[in-house]
Amino acid sequence: EDQVTQSPEALRLQEGESSSLNCSYTVSGLRGLFWYRQDPGKGPEFLFTLYSAGEEKEKERLKATLTKKESFLHITAPKPEDSATYLCAVPVSSNTGKLIFGQGTTLQVKP
Amino acid sequence: NAGVMQNPRHLVRRRGQEARLRCSPMKGHSHVYWYRQLPEEGLKFMVYLQKENIIDESGMPKERFSAEFPKEGPSILRIQQVVRGDSAAYFCASSIRLTGEVGGYTFGSGTRLTVV
Numbered sequence: 001e002d003q004v005t006q007s008p009e010a011l012r013l014q015e016g017e018s019s020s021l022n023c024s025y026t027v028s029g030l031r032g033l034f035w036y037r038q039d040p041g042k043g044p045e046f047l048f049t050l051y052s053a054g055e056e057k058e059k060e061r062l063k064a065t066l067t068k069k070e071s072f073l074h075i076t077a078p079k080p081e082d083s084a085t086y087l088c089a090v091p092v093s094s095n096t097g098k099l100i101f102g103q104g105t106t107l108q109v110k111p
Numbered sequence: 112n113a114g115v116m117q118n119p120r121h122l123v124r125r126r127g128q129e130a131r132l133r134c135s136p137m138k139g140h141s142h143v144y145w146y147r148q149l150p151e152e153g154l155k156f157m158v159y160l161q162k163e164n165i166i167d168e169s170g171m172p173k174e175r176f177s178a179e180f181p182k183e184g185p186s187i188l189r190i191q192q193v194v195r196g197d198s199a200a201y202f203c204a205s206s207i208r209l210t211g212e213v214g215g216y217t218f219g220s221g222t223r224l225t226v227v
Binding site for chain 1: 115146153154155169218219220
């Protein structure tokens, strides 16, 4: 069964304290892995797409990496405005665009 | 370029009433997806539509729920005879082509349905 698991569920960091979020996946044939950011009361905002093991993408303080079994979202020197829920998702079909989402990691960065 | 527009933002319905949620995709996007986010749960796929066609409705409950994306106008998610368990945030997303080809969707801000 296709599955996406994120850890930890919640993460509290001090401003400037770097850390990583994990996304483990089980799918039959990876067709990409997506990272989103979701702020309270809003829809998910697309961050990155990764397609193959070893691939890395960066955006400001965020860097996403991908292996054959999991992806990491590294946050370097976070700021309070990085506080949000981070979601990862994988497509389960090449014909329907259906995504399976993880439960998310809620990040809180304190000044 | 307006993003994905969903309305209403908040909707309150009494048990047994109908709820109609509307979604206007981004300009040029012909693929629409509906997801539901129940309290304390992750986003769950409901349905994928193209203009005038339902492509995948494997995530739709068998009864009371329907979706359409007409040739003209927004996509509509309809929930008949709502029950308390339907209370959730409903998100619409759109893309130019299938997700795997161009990356992630663009999501709207959602409709928060409360059934009282």
